[in-house]
Amino acid sequence: MDMHSVSIIGVGRIGGALAIALSRRGFVIDTLFHRDDSTVNRVRSLLPSTTEFAILSADANPIESDIVIIATADPDIEVVAESLAGILTPGRVVLHTSGSLSSDVLRSLSAAGHSTGSMHPLISISDAVTGSENFQGAYFCIEGNEPAVSVAHSIAEELGGHTFSIPSDRKTLYHAAAVTACGHVVALIDVAIEMLSKCGIEKQHAQEILRPLIGSTISNLESLAPQKALTGSFARLDASAVERHVSAIKSEMSPDVLDVYLLLGERSLELAASNDPDPEKLKRLRDLISIAKRNAG
Known part of the structure; x- marks a missing residue:
């Protein structure tokens, strides 16, 4: 996989777990965007000192990471995507981790020329630190356009997981199955x-x-x-x-x-x-x- 630099928006359970796990597997974690310092203290101690922590805003520095992962709560994803449209350098791959939303929610980024998709790990993560160990053997549901799906598949493979794909319009039904x-x-x-x-x-x-x-x-x-x-x-x-x-x-x-x-x-x-x-x-x-x-x- 040629793409190795990652920025993550949202440092909760899933975002923090991915940051830790990807760092351990050789990915460069450029920036973690978060809302307040209290959510990132445990994650910060497990990442290289070169990783930056920042608040996402319209005047943020341009994001040049190969891959951008949006790991916020579902209601925030579309707004975050619209915010990113103005600060992403061209040709990025953007993935979100929602189980119930498809890549359609990233339409503003797709329209701006970025590759978009979703990558949902089908596991239960109750804590970022312990959750970082749970991707091995997990299944990831992926969908989106071809370049984004290819990157999502490679990420899952690097984490020791497996992938499967579904049509974008079946994402909510898939998530209902997962909740059940x-x-x-x-x-x-x-x-x-x-x-x-x-x-x-x-x-x-x-x-x-x-x-x-x-x-x-x-x-x-x-x-x-x-x-x-x-x-x-x-x-x-x-x-x-x-x-x-x-x-x-x-x-x-x-x-x-x-x-x-x-x-x-x-x-x-x-x-x-x-x-x-x-x-x-x-x-x-x-x-x-x-x-x-x-x-x-």
Whole structure:
């Protein structure tokens, strides 16, 4: 890869993590643009002294880095792009890291002759320093024009990751899938923790108890399709157990917990149905879920 100098706008979790990881892999981090000093102290200590830290403004010095990465919050990306249009030297590659926005949000830079794209690492980053270690083996969703996509692919490869591309108009649906697999899973586990707390188990201990179960499920999904990885009462089409679950949840939990259980139960039945199940058992469980949903409504 011939392009090795990078400037990053936004030094939060993702921007800071990329700065640290790219620096470790030989990229020259020219400038990190940030809003206030308090957000960059930990990142600053892990970067070469040659890296500059600055506030992005209309009178900022021209940016000559080969690659510019916008790692701000989604609502700020378009405004930042418009600000950059006046201070980028010609022919830069500009990438943003949003999961839900496509490269179309960089249209002002594209119109100015720069190559534009997006590069979203499909991992959970809760801290810039620890997150810098998480790119190895991660998948990056990339899209944009050909030069930008090529650069994004090279960056991901240098970080030890993999890439896949989607049409720009599917970016939001892609991000909804990512939120479902990450954020919603956390919310779902919180529901399970709440259930266990009703059994007299302290919430922190409940989380510890569930961790091996969650880990074994993820392990199963590493080698099996969802319909084969499904275990438990719905995989066995155990209507009696499910009926008891519904009764216990109605008795002990709030209505929204039952809604979650029934909705995911329906999806679990769809998975179970692909495993050539006993038709009578499948029908009985479907009827049970349908009746429970009507009663809950």
